[in-house]
Amino acid sequence: MPPDKDDVVLGGVAMDMLAQADDTLLLSLSARGLQLWCLSHFIVVNRLKTVIMVYGLSPSSVVPEFTVGEAPIHLSTSERYVGVTFQSQNxxxxxxxxxxxxxxxxxxxxxxxxxxxxxxxxxxxxxxxxxxxxxxxxxxxxxxxxxxxxxxxxxxxxxxxxxxxxxxxxxxxxxxxxxxxxxxxxxxxxxxxxxxxxxxxxxxxxxxxxxxxxxxxxxxxxxxxxxxxxxxxxxxxxxxxxxxxxxxxxxxxxxxxxxxxxxxxxxxxxxxxxxxxxxxxxxxxxxxxRIYLEVTTPKHRDALVSIVLSTHNLAVERLRRTTPATERENILCRMCMADVETPEHILFRCIGNENSDEELGADEENARVTAKYCYRALKNVYKIPMYRP
Known part of the structure; x- marks a missing residue:
């Protein structure tokens, strides 16, 4: 196309038009340039399928008016061209x-x-x-x-x-x-x-x-x-x-x-x-x-996740956020009152929790067994009100 002073130029390459079959996208830096291009090339368009998009307008700018003959063209803020959506923000x-x-x-x-x-x-x-x-x-x-x-x-x-x-x-x-x-x-x-x-x-x-x-x-x-x-x-x-x-x-x-x-x-x-x-x-x-997330029983998986990620309701986590802060040595197990109420104490050392010790494993079968054990251990603990010093 003949060059125009309002052509979009990127890296020295003028881009005034993109075309895909009969779908055409015209580019210009000014309203005059766009209207002049259409006028000089005697372009014939379907007014109902033609829209104008304007970018970079300041709040005080006057939006130009475009027409096909005497019929005004719709000003759009979002349009799709060849599957690509054009809009100022998403x-x-x-x-x-x-x-x-x-x-x-x-x-x-x-x-x-x-x-x-x-x-x-x-x-x-x-x-x-x-x-x-x-x-x-x-x-x-x-x-x-x-x-x-x-x-x-x-x-x-x-x-x-x-x-x-x-x-x-x-x-x-x-x-x-x-x-x-x-x-x-x-x-x-x-x-x-x-x-x-x-x-x-x-x-x-x-x-x-x-x-x-x-x-x-x-x-x-x-x-x-x-x-x-x-x-x-x-x-x-x-x-x-x-x-x-x-x-x-x-x-x-x-x-x-x-x-x-x-x-x-x-x-x-x-x-x-x-x-x-x-x-x-x-x-x-x-x-x-992680393998422990493959546990298929939801309540067992939730119990294991709560222990691994410290989102459980044991005293060591609940009382950590109290005001004033509770000293760790005073956060005693609600079941045996002999040690700090931590997940490892509840699971493996608490004499008041009737559960057999199981070792956390890295394979899927051990993860299922461990998750079930964690669920039962926490269920027993949660039955008793938390000890608050």
Missing amino acids: NEGSEAARYSGHCIMGLQDKTGRQTPTQVKLLYNARVDCYLTHACEIMPDAMDTYVEPLIDVQKRFWHRVLRLGRRSMITPLHSETDVIPLRPRRFLILLGYLKYLLSKDGDKYARAALENSRSLAVMGKSSWFKDVNIAGSRLKFGLEPIPLDVSDPETIDDYRKILTEIGDSRKLYLLHDRKEPKKGKAPGPVALKM
Whole structure:
């Protein structure tokens, strides 16, 4: 097409029109440029199927009026072109993800509660797709858009594991092999950046990247600058991505999770935990669907989860939050009054709890037996009011 001063130019490549069969998308930096292009090319359009979208208007701007002949064209804020939705912002992802999550929970009312492994299959198919939609072209530079999505992910897995609001966030990911949403979205974003860097300079996608990098060098807002802002919000100590970006796969996405588990007093039962590895010596694994979550009896699984993640109602956890704080040596077992009421005391040492000792195992059969034992032990303890010094 003949050049126009209002053409959109990215990386030295003019982009005034995109066409897919008879579906046409016209681009211009001004109302005059767009109307002139249509006029000079004698374009014939279907007025009912033609819309105008305007981006970058300030609150005081006067919205221009477009016409086909004398008939005005509708001004739209959201349209789909060749399967891609164009709109200035996306606030629908969190609502769609939340609705899908509620449907999964509602399904269990009909089928009975599923194991976390089974729920994760549904989560990946029906929830995760909304949580990560378009994250490669919209970096998480603003918390306003990503925080509602993070909230959906946290609430969903809280319900799956039956954890309370006071429980820590890290086990939602370390115990289920579900990557936290910010790092997951950033990983997808880096994969897209790597794809763009692999393209030749004459490709539209690479031209857009080069234009974005040029704007970032000048300190102006751009997609490339938003990538670095999104990376800085991960709190991994990630250095800004240089213009000659290196291999994105070298980012250590799990460091935060390993560090948080190692420093937590509440999660002391997870410290130094080792997982079997095929052909290797057992070692720590940051993200993994843990074997104990495969227990099929829901109440047994809930009891074991409450002990491992310290969300139980034993005195050592309940009285930890009282004001004034209760000294640990005064938090006595309600059944024997001889030692501190901790999970390990209740399960293995309490003389007032009529349960045989069972050792926590790493295989699925031991996990089932242990979960049943934990359930019975906690059930016996919860029958007696908690001792308060």
